[in-house]
Amino acid sequence: MNAPHSRRTFIAGTGALVVSFSLNRAFAQEGGAAAPKPPGPKLPGDLSKFPKMDSWIKLEADGRVTVFAGKAELGTGIKTAFTQCAAEELDVASSAITMITADTALTTDEGYTAGSHSMQDCGTAIRFAAADLRAILLELAATRLSLDAASLKSADGTITAADGRTVKYGELVEGLDQHRDVRAETGIKKSGTFAVIGKPMNRVDIPGKLTGGESYVQDMRPEGLLHARVVRPPAYGAKLAGIDTAAVEKLPGVVKVVRDGSFLAVVAEREDQAILAMHVLEDAARWNDTTALPKQSDIQSYLRALPSSATTILDRGTIGQPGVKALRATYSRPYKSHGSIGPSCAVALFDGGNLTVWSHGQGMFPLRSALSKLLSLAPEQVRCIHTQGSGCYGHNGADDSAADAALIARALPGRPIRVQLMREQEHGWEPFGPAMSAQASAAVDDSGKLIDWQYEVWSNTHNMRPGGAGNLLAGQLIEAAFKPDDPKPIPQPEGGGDRNSIPLYALPNARVISRFIPQMPIRISALRGLGAYLNVFAIESFMDEMADLAGTDPVEFRLKHLEDARARDVVTKAATEFGWQPNAKLPRGRGQGFAFARYKNLGAYCAVAMDVSVDRQTGIVKIGRVVAAVDSGEAVNHDGIRNQIEGAIVQSASWTTLEEVTFSDKEITSRDWSSYPILRFPDMPDSVDVHVIDRPDQPFLGTGEAGQGPTAAAIANAVQRATGVRMRDLPLNPARVKAAIGV
Amino acid sequence: MATITVNGKQVKVDAAPSTPLLYVLRNDLKLNGAKFGCGLGQCGACTVLVDKEPVYSCLTPISVLEGRQVTTIEGLGTREDPGPVQRAFIAEQAAQCGYCIPGMVMRTQALIEHKPHASESEIRDYMAPNLCRCGTQIRILRAIRRAMNEMRTASAEIAR
Incomplete structure (x- = not known):
């Protein structure tokens, strides 16, 4: 909440202070995957992997508290929610807490910050660790005061006895062993007693971001900093055939040209000098051997014709029931860009044989592993420190720029190197969200219930994250190139391409087949929601189609097939708050749509209702009023949840009505915001209202990715009601809408 | 050497006249507010005011700023006293x-x-x-x- 917080985090990450600190921390991290599992029931959240208290929280003698989160702040407000978790369970002021996030020298290895997992895995661990630390402090104070611990009260870092005597937390630190297993049986506070959880708390990072604070890796300016730019090949597979660097090396400010195979970069004293030199270098480079790309207009049939392996992930009852009415439909999505507003950036320093990298990637430990392979260093010689960047929404160019910075830094030991991608490099080379398609068929019986459901989904992997050095672009470009890892599907129940392909609805006879396509003609990886975006779009569009076939209102049709009480509550809440009317009479060109999903069938529940208008002349779909309901389990920060769902709705509206990565037979052609347009202010919905259904004392379910799928289907369902035309191929952009309605 | 006025203060900058304002703000003056987003005038992340008009600082060379007032977000207020x-x-x-x-x-x-x-x-x-x-x-x-x-x-x- 105040300047010292973020400042201290930075200092902890950049200065010499770290050396002694990291020795402590290496000790605190004992008990990783290789350590013997503690006896007793599985510990909650990531305590199950790292059971030591000081892996998560540490009290100092001055009463200050440091919380160590292995998850990173990606702009979702997670640092604030973690702070609330710790402040609540430990009974300290949030201003007494310093939050350290994802740093290979200081925090636990919680893998990637992805999949809406942060609250479940990390938030839960912090709560239990803080609660047990408080319990220990109460026991120590009870001994000191010769009283029963149950008679003591704690607040704001101070323990108070009924007789008025007080003990400050910090006074109990001496001799306190904080490197101990957390006792899960201590438990966490019950709702109703909360002072911080579920109460409004402003984001701790917003004031700095609003006043020019040093908030991002892009803002780092350590002493002696040099600026670098890379030259990317013109197309996939291109090899650097030759280059004369003499002219570039004579340019003002240029310090060095770094070349290794087809990896090419230039380093200069000033950023603008590096950019000018990059352009000269681009002109001087000669490339050959580009890889041919499939025809964009045929991409779905191209992908489906590639070899694939089928897994039946749901096989219930006896499929093939004819019912009284049946339908079959195919849905698809194109490649989509993460499109971060700030091109990816990293700072690296190679000094004394050790590499330090400041990166906004989602997994600092996997990045360390990849960089150590890339540079042939031991993992202990590499430290990766998460430092915020522009929102990523999945695996964008962040890890690539970290690898760029590392290679360049190794060529200039002792000087910190900052490299930021150019817009066209981010757009042209990021790993996109994969193109996908799905086929659904179903039948209803004479009571209007679904009697048969069959669904198949075709997809590449959704995870080409580093781990392997070949998953870093630079790793593929250097002379001694690394091969990308073999693509693997992400197994159910979370799933990758088949995420959310099993409907939550009660279906007596159903089969779902996941078809995994290993071969990837376009560079791809994780984009917010993975396969859930297409699968929820398809299933929830198809539910509307089946509702129409059954002659039932779409909201009623969903409720008719939903047994999960929390799912029913979310659907009912969204419909009620929207004022959903079956067969609402709307003016020509306007329609209302509804959709629902439980993310991954085990995360947050989210339902979206909206109205749209479709301009028949232009084909533009304009979203009017949007109402959503979300159940993320116990709500720590209501406004944080609303902010995430509002953002998901707007982002998905952009994906759904506009976005499509374009490519020629040689190269990606959507390389800026004019060739890859996203929604601008005049295109925004009239309003977005999000209703949070709080579930006190229930586990956290995460939030970040719950809204994308339902929004896409709600738009398509509303467009169908506005135009009478069902659109099943994304995006619903003006050209496609015009073609579909025949104008 | 160019002289520009940023947030009410005159500063001398040792940069080529064609240097875009964005890099002078961020690197010479160490002002974090204006951001590099596209370098193409398509996204507005670098927007600052020049004489009360919003401009893309990524496309504005410092040579055109003589005698004009540049305002960045740092000029609107501070953490302690935001505008x-x-x-x-x-x-x-x-x-x-x-x-x-x-x-x-x-x-x-x-x-x-x-x-x-x-x-x-x-x-x-x-x-x-x-x-x-x-x-x-x-x-x-x-x-x-x-x-x-x-x-x-x-x-x-x-x-x-």
Whole structure:
């Protein structure tokens, strides 16, 4: 909440202070995957992997508290929610807490910050660790005061006895062993007693971001900093055939040209000098051997014709029931860009044989592993420190720029190197969200219930994250190139391409087949929601189609097939708050749509209702009023949840009505915001209202990715009601809408 | 060597005249607010004011700034004493990653100075050059309306 917080985090990450600190921390991290599992029931959240208290929280003698989160702040407000978790369970002021996030020298290895997992895995661990630390402090104070611990009260870092005597937390630190297993049986506070959880708390990072604070890796300016730019090949597979660097090396400010195979970069004293030199270098480079790309207009049939392996992930009852009415439909999505507003950036320093990298990637430990392979260093010689960047929404160019910075830094030991991608490099080379398609068929019986459901989904992997050095672009470009890892599907129940392909609805006879396509003609990886975006779009569009076939209102049709009480509550809440009317009479060109999903069938529940208008002349779909309901389990920060769902709705509206990565037979052609347009202010919905259904004392379910799928289907369902035309191929952009309605 | 005026202070900068203002602000003056987003004038992350007009600092060479006033988000207020537009964005929690937000704030500042009574559609049209990828626009619009109301009220009180 105040300047010292973020400042201290930075200092902890950049200065010499770290050396002694990291020795402590290496000790605190004992008990990783290789350590013997503690006896007793599985510990909650990531305590199950790292059971030591000081892996998560540490009290100092001055009463200050440091919380160590292995998850990173990606702009979702997670640092604030973690702070609330710790402040609540430990009974300290949030201003007494310093939050350290994802740093290979200081925090636990919680893998990637992805999949809406942060609250479940990390938030839960912090709560239990803080609660047990408080319990220990109460026991120590009870001994000191010769009283029963149950008679003591704690607040704001101070323990108070009924007789008025007080003990400050910090006074109990001496001799306190904080490197101990957390006792899960201590438990966490019950709702109703909360002072911080579920109460409004402003984001701790917003004031700095609003006043020019040093908030991002892009803002780092350590002493002696040099600026670098890379030259990317013109197309996939291109090899650097030759280059004369003499002219570039004579340019003002240029310090060095770094070349290794087809990896090419230039380093200069000033950023603008590096950019000018990059352009000269681009002109001087000669490339050959580009890889041919499939025809964009045929991409779905191209992908489906590639070899694939089928897994039946749901096989219930006896499929093939004819019912009284049946339908079959195919849905698809194109490649989509993460499109971060700030091109990816990293700072690296190679000094004394050790590499330090400041990166906004989602997994600092996997990045360390990849960089150590890339540079042939031991993992202990590499430290990766998460430092915020522009929102990523999945695996964008962040890890690539970290690898760029590392290679360049190794060529200039002792000087910190900052490299930021150019817009066209981010757009042209990021790993996109994969193109996908799905086929659904179903039948209803004479009571209007679904009697048969069959669904198949075709997809590449959704995870080409580093781990392997070949998953870093630079790793593929250097002379001694690394091969990308073999693509693997992400197994159910979370799933990758088949995420959310099993409907939550009660279906007596159903089969779902996941078809995994290993071969990837376009560079791809994780984009917010993975396969859930297409699968929820398809299933929830198809539910509307089946509702129409059954002659039932779409909201009623969903409720008719939903047994999960929390799912029913979310659907009912969204419909009620929207004022959903079956067969609402709307003016020509306007329609209302509804959709629902439980993310991954085990995360947050989210339902979206909206109205749209479709301009028949232009084909533009304009979203009017949007109402959503979300159940993320116990709500720590209501406004944080609303902010995430509002953002998901707007982002998905952009994906759904506009976005499509374009490519020629040689190269990606959507390389800026004019060739890859996203929604601008005049295109925004009239309003977005999000209703949070709080579930006190229930586990956290995460939030970040719950809204994308339902929004896409709600738009398509509303467009169908506005135009009478069902659109099943994304995006619903003006050209496609015009073609579909025949104008 | 060029002389420019940023947030009311004259500064001498040792950079080529063609250097875009953005790099001078960020690297020579160590001002974090204006951000590199595209270098093409398509996203607005680098927006600052020059004589109260919003400009893309990524496309504005310092050679054209002689005798003109450059204002960045750092010139609107500080963490301890934020200006009215900054306060409104904080009050509405109008940010997710926040990378685009300084540009949004600067365009909002210009909007309110030029059109203090802008309608909803005028606000949206005026803000069209600036992109946000997190989908924070609905909150940004709330923050703009809040800032507009507060600044109108404040100027009305001064007039009284």
